[in-house]
Amino acid sequence: MSVGIKDVAVAAGVSPATVSRVLANHTVKPELRERVETAIRLTGYRPNLSARRLRSQHSNTIGLIVPDIRNPFFTTLSRAVEDAAYLANMRVVLCNTDENPSRETMYLRLMQEERVTGVIYAPTRETAAQLDRLNFDFPVVLVDRHGPPGRHDSVVLDNRQAAATLVSHLYARGFRVIEGLFGNTSSTARDRLSGYTEAMNDCGLTPRANFVAPNPEAAVVAAREILSRKDKPEALIASNGLILLGIAQAMQELELRAPQDIALAGFDNEIWTGLIGSGITVIQQPVADIGHSAMRLLFERIETPEMAPRVVMLSGKLIERNSTKRSA
Amino acid sequence: MSVGIKDVAVAAGVSPATVSRVLANHTVKPELRERVETAIRLTGYRPNLSARRLRSQHSNTIGLIVPDIRNPFFTTLSRAVEDAAYLANMRVVLCNTDENPSRETMYLRLMQEERVTGVIYAPTRETAAQLDRLNFDFPVVLVDRHGPPGRHDSVVLDNRQAAATLVSHLYARGFRVIEGLFGNTSSTARDRLSGYTEAMNDCGLTPRANFVAPNPEAAVVAAREILSRKDKPEALIASNGLILLGIAQAMQELELRAPQDIALAGFDNEIWTGLIGSGITVIQQPVADIGHSAMRLLFERIETPEMAPRVVMLSGKLIERNSTKRSA
DNA sequence: TTATGAACTGAAAAGGTTTTCAGTTTTCTG
DNA sequence: CAGAAAACTGAAAACCTTTTCAGTTCATAA
Known part of the structure; x- marks a missing residue:
């Protein structure tokens, strides 16, 4: 005993x-x-924390629901969230959804059962669309991705802006035929697509977008196809780090180099993007900031439940590297 | 209500x-x-899970205590553990210790308070040494690192063997002056050091080991020093992925290339090791297997508490790449 | 000194389940 | 069809805390 x-x-x-x-x-x-x-x-x-939680009705637990912790973006995010949580004397329950809506609802149900204090959540577009139909009895802060407008606290990158930055960077460097490879599950990919499309139109160029599941395996396949076309584009943009990785792998397979054979740019300043070849141009996200902001929003929401929902939009930073150098 | x-x-x-x-x-x-x-x-x-846990005396929760989830080894490990856990209808509480013994004891205390079903734990050498003094009322499976011999279930790589493989690979490729850069906090780094030292001696070579905190920042500093020496070695071995990364960054800074300027090999087959330059030779660990084995051991221990402790030792696999090609 | 209030303490209730135990119904056997 | 066994159900206890409420002690002010 x-x-x-x-x-x-x-x-x-x-x-x-x-x-x-x-x-x-x-x-x-x-x-x-x-x-x-x-x-x-x-x-x-x-x-005994179970007894304490039961009696006090405070779980001191926050849920973190992300597609896959192995995506470095979410790895870093989760570390930031956990650091903030443990400082506030809270536990974190981590859930990987694999971009699968049924896993999402299952985990949301679990959060309910844990009586969590709050949830930080990167939803798929599919679930995000129904988000105002669902009614949680805990506050939710969306992160990296947004839901129906004006309904939830959220922390996102200015994705349209960031994608447009990439396009104009490539344009300025002299590239004209610029294709994009975009994820198909998140609002974020959609926003980056819009930014890309608009910027292309503004430059008088024709956008050409390809869609793919946001993981390296799917991206490799798609990239192989694009890179093997005889009318392959002058430049290729990836809508996130995993897709960028897939493209990089396909290029290695096909022995193509950036920028000599094709220019390459994307999102997420992972370590390897600076190390590979002569460096890949990317939009760097303030990932830790995103995590900390999300926690701040969550705590403030708990403090003041009736406050109007807030959207924190952070800016990405263009890291210029050689993959977008003007080709000779 | x-x-x-x-x-x-x-x-x-x-x-x-x-x-x-x-x-x-x-x-x-x-x-x-x-x-x-x-x-x-x-x-x-x-x-209400708190009430259920209180009454049933089953928390259905397992603790995962690792140095840093941002180390890709532990990212993958954690994903494997979580997948196994959720299949068994268990939650996972994730703890990052930053290799800091006081955080370790704090988290072990927390595990006590959560009345966890079991813990999967990668201890620092410092805490590992006192592990038989501590008395937990939950089963613990050590992972990646071992404790006092014969006391705990554990899942580790055959680290001496793996390090030796790296040395003989380099030897076979004609390298003779082979230095190592080793972490200083884990039993694993120690074992890899032993393997390296013995193999070097067996080859009639003089081992030369350097020690560093196992993170890229510290490794960059150490690598800069080694790589700038005028009697710099012909080959360099890193004892884990983070240190290897630090070396790669230092080499990029100093504009050194492998294998032309110095051969390079290490542990952990991270994505970037295949993409960078013409590829870095590494020992690949069966990371997901390690996680699954740990969970299996844990479940079996829960099933049969009095069973004698077991050590599962898995083998690494040498991935030969160009960073260890014989120099012209 | 006494009245007043502040500071502190303990008994008991409450929190939401599971589990035991005893009782009731149903099924089976001969 | 009687009796025994099996299957099922409900009342109440138990899990381990926190919190309320009333009571006690202590200090302060009049």
Whole structure:
């Protein structure tokens, strides 16, 4: 049998209530506090968090629902979220959805059952669209992706702007035939597509977009096709880090080099983008900031539930590297 | 007020006990079961996991304690652990220790308070050394790193063998002056050091080992020093992926290329190791296997607590790439 | 000194489940 | 068809805390 608060109370010659108060740093006479503390030490007492949560109705738990923790963007995000959580003395339950809506709803249900304090969530477009139909009894902050307008707190990159930046960068460097390879599951990919399309039109160029599941395996296949065409484009844009990776792998297979054979640019400043070849031009996202902002929004929402939903939009930063150098 | 099992019971005209039995798939008359199930649907009832855990004394939670989820090795490991956990209907609480012993003990305490079913844990050498002094009331499976011999279940790579493989590979390719850059916090780095040292001696070569905190930032600094020496080695071995990355960054800074300027090999077959330059030779670890094995060991330990501790040792696989090609 | 209020403490209830135990119904056996 | 066994159900206890409420002690002010 493990030692409970009663045992400590007996050992210290006080009531369980007093032990509880010592634990919670409530007001207790110094002498009793002393006795309780040594009793805790002696008995090796460890509070039972399930019991505490049940009685206090505070789970001190936040849920983090992301497509796949192996995507470095979400890895870094999760680390930022966890650091902030543990500072606030909260636990994090991590869920990987694999961009699968049925897993999403299952995890949202789980969050309900855990009675989480709040959730940070990167939804697929499919689930995001129904987000106002669902009714959670915990606050949700969307991250990296947005839901129906004006309904939820969210933290996103200025994706249209970022994609447009990429296009105008390529345009300025002299590229004219610029294709894009975009994910098909997230609002983010959509926004980047819009930014790309508009910017292309503004430059008087014809946009050409390809769509693919946002993972390297699917991207390799798509990239192979694009890169093998005899009318292959002068430049290729990837809508996220995983797709960019797929393209890089396909290029290695086909022994194509950037920018000599084709220019290449994308999103997410992963380590390898600076190391490979002579560097790949990317939009760097302030990933840790995104995580911290999301936690801040979440805490503020918990504090002030009736506050109007807020959208935090952060800017990406263009990291120019050699993959978009003007070809000789 | 949220709806509880009592409300469902009232709605279905049965006792709370019966609702509980329906939930747990115990034996209940079909007709009642039917009524309960519709009552659950109608009321939108979601069980309270804290209450369930408190009463049933099963947390269905496993703890995963790793140095840093951003290390791709642990990212992949965690994904494998979580997949296995959710299949077994368990939650995962993830903890990052940053190789910091005081964070380790704090998280182990937390695991105690969560009354976790078990823990999967990659300890620092410092904490590992005291591991038999600590007494947990949950099973622990060590992963990637080992503790005092014969005390705990663990899943590790055959690190000495793997390091030796790297040395003999380099030797076979004609390299003779081979230095190593090793982490200083884990048993794993120590084992790789031993393997390196022995293999070097066996080849009649003089080992030369450098030590560094196992992160890219520290490794860059150390690598700069080594690579700038006028008597710099013919080949350099990194004891893990983060250190290898640091070396790669330093080489890029100094405009050194492998294998032309110096041969390079290391551990962890991260994506970028195949993409950078003409590829870096590495030992690939069966990371997902390690995670799954750890979960298997954990479940078996829970099943049969008195079983003697077991060590699962997996083999690494040499991925030969151009960074260790014989220099002209 | 006494009244007043503040500070502190303990008994008991409450939080939402599962589980035990005893009782009731149903099924089976002869 | 009687009796025994099996299957099922409900009342109440239990899990371990926190919190409320009332009571006690202590200090302060009049």
